[in-house]
Amino acid sequence: MSVTPFFDVGYAYLWIRPPADNYTWQIFNYTGVNAQFNYFVGDWDISGNIYTGREDDSENKLLSQFFGSNPIREIWKDIVGGVINFNKDWLDIRLTYMTYINERYRTVDGVVERVTWGGADTRRGKFAGISVNMDFGDWLLLSELNRLDLAGSNFDTYMVSAGYRIQSYTPYISYAHFDSENEKHNTTSLGVRWDFHSNAAFKLQLDDVKDKGLPGWEVAGDSKSLTFGVDLVF
DSSP states (O other): OOSOTTTTOGGGSSSSSOOHHHHOOSOOOOEEEEEEEEEEETTEEEEEEEEEEEEEETTOHHHHHHTTTOOEEEEEEEEEEEEEEEEETTEEEEEEEEEEEEEEEEEETTEEEEOOBTTBSOEEEEEEEEEEEEEETTEEEEEEEEEEEETTEEEEEEEEEEEEOBTTEEEEEEEEEEEOSSOEEEEEEEEEEEEEETTEEEEEEEEEEEEOOOTTOOSSOSEEEEEEEEEEOO
């Protein structure tokens, strides 16, 4: 998927958390095989990987909360995908594509029911994304654009972030957007990262969330939050 390859390592990225409008998906991990490659073409460092597998999440936290707290079992099977990175000096470009088959079950009043979509008990998902990141002098620019085609329904997300290093401090601004037929929301963030140690960073971030989903499809409504934390690596 198009999430950053170090999604679970908070120290590795600028924000206090990855922008939820762009990175909140049901499944982040899988059980399977992954083949990686790396080589040089002129001044370009080209790397990537291809993978296949499946994931069976017996109680998916995101979907269980979204659908009235009823336990949801989410299955992605026949996952096949690939990622390719192009890196040269201060420029990094990343392309990704993945396809999978989705199954879903929900538990209502102790009874397990299989979810269907238009009479079908499975649906195919196709995920494609591109990210362009620049680290030039003291400036940082991060951007990503994704589309998930899920049985003909499109889910579009994008994110753009900019930061400027001032010695050990990096103030930044970020905007992330999610858009589907019914669910729509965006988040504007202002924050600062302070690298007070070679293996530790303090982060402070203000988020302003606008929820424009149709009735019954709102995620959490409009909200503002102020978050701080410390990320460590060993």
